[in-house]
Amino acid sequence: MRADGPVVIAMDGSPHSAQTLEWGLTAAELREADVVLARAYQEPREMTQWSWYPILDDLRFDTEAKQYLADTVDHATSRHPRLRITTRLLHGPEVPLLRDLTDDAQLLVVGARGHAGRSRIGRVAAHLAAHARCPVAVVRDVTDEAGPVVVGVDGSPSSLAAADVAAQEATLREVPLVVVHARPPLPAPYGTEGIGLLTPWPRRTRTT
Known part of the structure; x- marks a missing residue:
């Protein structure tokens, strides 16, 4: 280029x-x-x-x-x-x-x-x-509307190059630059059984 x-x-x-x-x-x-x-x-x-x-x-x-x-x-x-x-x-x-x-x-x-x-x-x-x-x-x-320039990044070299091009484009057009990183939600680290451990146990009263 x-x-x-x-x-x-x-x-x-x-x-x-x-x-x-x-x-x-x-x-x-x-x-x-x-x-x-x-x-x-x-x-x-x-x-x-x-x-x-x-x-x-x-x-x-x-x-x-x-x-x-x-x-x-x-x-x-x-x-x-x-x-x-x-x-x-x-x-x-x-x-x-x-x-x-x-x-x-x-x-x-x-x-x-x-x-x-x-x-x-x-x-x-x-x-x-x-x-x-x-x-x-x-x-x-x-369209005639001057919206922002949006670029998606994931940390890879190609996405960083895309971010550089997007920044230049936003500068030329005098519009905001929006950098987006998306990822799926993290799974439960200990599987589905561990999720129940996060639920507080009901308090039991001791009778004498």
Whole structure:
């Protein structure tokens, strides 16, 4: 991870991409960083395995993807004129190609659901969050409320690194930082039989 690297925003053309784009552009402005808009798509399996010639639909998609990035840059520049924005059109598997861009990036921004929209987090976002070489922001529904930054820690090296990133994010956004540590309740040290020992015995009176 480079502290002076760009903010990479992964675009997939889904309806959620507009929110991902806006969140990433705002994050880049806070960091005073350059922006790379990346679009990755996989060629048909027949082309990669059998070296078939591309059909017109494949060529049309390539042209549409380039136009999509160009239109997105125009829109982003009009809303954030101070940012320096470039594009990358990647041919091949999304996860490894986007992961390669994180070698020199300071932040990767991806949408939570992509085209599927059925699960809380999509396959691409989940893999990149686990394997990227820089911090990853998985953008869900964006609100205008500036709430605190919350980070969960368990004492492991990775959680301490997450806390460091969270502290930087809270400083940039000028919001509180909430550090959370959760653990299950401790079991009774002597088993369930020991619990009864904690109950006071009833007092007995002696008669003569």
